[in-house]
Amino acid sequence: VWLVGVGLACNNRCVFCAQGGLSAPSEPDPRRALEAAPPGSVVAFVGGEPTLRADLAELVALADQRAAAIVIQTNGRRLAYRGYVDELLAASPRVSFEVALQGSSAPMHDYHTGVAGSFGQTVKGLANLRSARARAWVTTVITRSSFRHLVDVVRLSASLGATAHALSPAAALGRAAEAAARVVPAPELTRPHVERAIAEGRRLGLRVITHEPEGVAEGFVGLGEVAPRGGEAPLVSREEGRVSLRVASRPNPGLGEVRLRDKRSGDELRAILPMLFEDQAGPRPGRG
Numbered sequence: 001v002w003l004v005g006v007g008l009a010c011n012n013r014c015v016f017c018a019q020g021g022l023s024a025p026s027e028p029d030p031r032r033a034l035e036a037a038p039p040g041s042v043v044a045f046v047g048g049e050p051t052l053r054a055d056l057a058e059l060v061a062l063a064d065q066r067a068a069a070i071v072i073q074t075n076g077r078r079l080a081y082r083g084y085v086d087e088l089l090a091a092s093p094r095v096s097f098e099v100a101l102q103g104s105s106a107p108m109h110d111y112h113t114g115v116a117g118s119f120g121q122t123v124k125g126l127a128n129l130r131s132a133r134a135r136a137w138v139t140t141v142i143t144r145s146s147f148r149h150l151v152d153v154v155r156l157s158a159s160l161g162a163t164a165h166a167l168s169p170a171a172a173l174g175r176a177a178e179a180a181a182r183v184v185p186a187p188e189l190t191r192p193h194v195e196r197a198i199a200e201g202r203r204l205g206l207r208v209i210t211h212e213p214e215g216v217a218e219g220f221v222g223l224g225e226v227a228p229r230g231g232e233a234p235l236v237s238r239e240e241g242r243v244s245l246r247v248a249s250r251p252n253p254g255l256g257e258v259r260l261r262d263k264r265s266g267d268e269l270r271a272i273l274p275m276l277f278e279d280q281a282g283p284r285p286g287r288g
C-alpha cells in the first residue's frame with residue numbers, strides 16, 4: 001500500500017484522533033508522492049480528511065494512471081453529496097472507500113467525532129456509495145463509550161452495504177493519549193462484545209475483523225478484496241516524512257462514558273430515517 005498524505009486538516013474533531021495535536025512538518029506534495037508510487041501498487045489517500053482537498057478528484061485520476069487500486073480513507077461526511085461521489089468514481093473506476101463510522105446512533109457517533117450532524121452525513125455518504133455501487137468498507141475504533149454497542153454498529157454498516165468492517169481498540173495516541181483513562185477500553189471488557197459483533201457479522205454475511213495490525217497493509221481491511229493489476233503483489237511502504245498510520249487503529253473517543261437512552265440499532269434507524277437507506281439503483285446483489 002502506497003500512502004499518499006494530503007495533509008492533517010480535518011472537519012471532525014475526534015477525541016481519540018491519533019493525529020490530534022500533530023502538525024505537518026511541511027506542506028504535503030501528493031502529486032510528487034503519486035509520481036513515486038510503484039506501478040501496480042495500491043494507492044491510499046490518507047489525511048486528515050482527504051475529501052477536504054478541492055483537487056482530490058484530479059489526484060484520483062492521476063493515481064488511476066498507475067495504481068492497481070485506489071483507496072480514499074475518509075470520515076465520509078462530504079460523500080453525503082451524491083454529485084461528489086459520482087465525481088470521484090468518474091475519476092477512477094478503481095477507487096474504493098474506507099469510511100469511519102463511530103457509532104450506531106447520532107449521539108454516539110457525534111460524541112466521538114465532536115461534530116453535531118456528522119453521523120447523518122456519514123450514513124448518507126455510505127448510502128450514496130451503496131447507491132453508486134462503489135466498494136466501501138467501514139472502520140470503527142472501540143472505545144470505553146462504544147464497546148457495548150459494537151453489534152449495533154455492525155448491523156448498521158451491513159445495512160448500508162459495507163463489504164467489510166474493521167474493529168480496533170483505541171490506542172493511547174494523539175488526543176487519546178491525553179484521555180486514555182476515559183477513552184481506551186480494557187480488553188477483557190471489550191472481548192465478549194467484539195465476539196458478538198463478529199458473530200453478528202457472520203450472520204449478516206459481513207466480514208468483521210479485529211486486530212492490532214502489524215503494519216499499514218493489514219490496517220486496510222477492504223484491500224483483501226482488491227485484485228492487483230498485472231499480477232504484482234501490493235507493496236507496503238510509508239511515505240517519506242509521514243508518521244506511520246494504522247488505519248484500523250484510528251482511535252475513537254469516549255468522553256465521560258455517555259449512556260445514550262436514545263441509542264438506535266441499524267434496523268431501528270432504517271425505520272425512522274428510510275431516506276438514508278434509499279438505493280436509487282436498487283439493492284446490491286446479495287444485500288437486502
Ligand code: SF4
Pocket residue numbers: 010011012013014016017018019020047048049074075100113250251
Ligand atoms: S480520527 Fe480521522 S476523522 Fe477523526 S479527527 Fe482524526 S483525522 Fe479526522
